[in-house]
Amino acid sequence: MFDRPDRLDLLLAAETTLRDEVLPSLDGGARYAALMVASAIAIARREVEAGSEPARTVLDAFAELYGQDNVHRAGGDSGERVRSLLSDLAREIRDGEYDDDLLGPVHGVLTTLVVERLKCSNPRFLEASEYSQPSRS
């Protein structure tokens, strides 16, 4: 129901303006704050761009572990379904259900989950194992 430019357009405009027009004139604490803002906008922008794709990828990985039927029976939209499956998986791990095979299929699901999150929060980490910046302490 909202007008154009849409939220992705606005985030992209904000990110580009901050990076190209604001950041070069800043230093010290203000520059640090602006770098953090740029980083936050970029994460939000990538998540909007990605849409429901990451949740679907994670659901596919869960289907490998639990079986197709069990995953789709979880109900709700894909985000809610992922949340509920993560909750189940966390409890199962704590209860020791994967103790004999911690490096088995459960490792695959967990890796898919983290990779999908990192693609939005810090894609450089996946490319170069580089921790996100800036960081002071």
Next chain:
Amino acid sequence: MQGEALEALGRWIAGALGASEIRLTEPAKMPGGAIQENWTFDALVTDGPHAGTLGLVLRTDAPSGVSASRTKVEEYALLKAAFAAGVTVPEPLAADPAGDLLGKPFYLMRRAAGTANPRTLARDPALDPHRAALTEAIGRELARIHSIVPPRPDLAFLDADAGPPARRRVAEFLAQLDALPRPYPVLEWATRWLDRNAPETAAAALGHGDFRCGNLMVDATEGPVVTAVLDWEFASWSDPLEDIGWLCARCWRFGADDRPVGGIGERADFQRGYEAESGRRLDWAAVPYWEVLGTVRWAIIALQQGERHLSGREFSMELALTARKAAEMEYDLLTQIRAIEEAA
């Protein structure tokens, strides 16, 4: 702090240092610290053992409502024990445990030279020729900390019971994960692995609890040398390897991934200093477990920082972004544990 408050502080410090007269510059609040407040000032001291100009830091709780893990009185006791053991710490000079003067307890220490800047320590090429010596010195510092062993009546506030430190940490992690509003299956998985592989070692020495390059003050003008080991609030009786795992975990290298000791230097240099000072052999083969443990710990702390921001009590862009770093630690955990298992 000005006027009468400053004069009252001056009288208190004069009494504590055995001075006949003292003059203080106006205290300036040092940057950082949502939980702590550090005020720096100079004192011109007449008579007594500290006669002359004295650079001081006064440390007290910040009014944020975030409770520190150690009281200022306990921190002062830890600093005194470390100073006596030869650890390079700011010399602790006096404490007001009752909080009569400022309305909250504080302690006073000598101001150390240098800066605690992890990015400089990890990345400044000017440090490169000195990295071996600096890393060896860091090994010596940690060995001196680990020379403090229980029982110690002056450190009676440290939990002495609690069994093997690795198991104690696992129990803490599970409780902390339960307190977070979302499930974190990767951290559950890593904690499960930690539980199943926990060494049954004893809490044989004082662990600093946050020994990493952000808490090492270094003066680059001469040397460079370590001028202070900071932030003792997480100290506990532990397995000495816990500090080494925390220092060496990949998440604390600040981009200098090829330097496994805190982004600062090489294992061999650290080991030389640590073994020379402690007289004990350092078993690197046992350290990866503690690197994993440190990585889980930092991931949980990162998530807790995000919750502090979300609680509304402590708005902070930095805390919000820190929570999003937890996925980086999670990725490392999946990689590290697999590597350890494949090597076994």
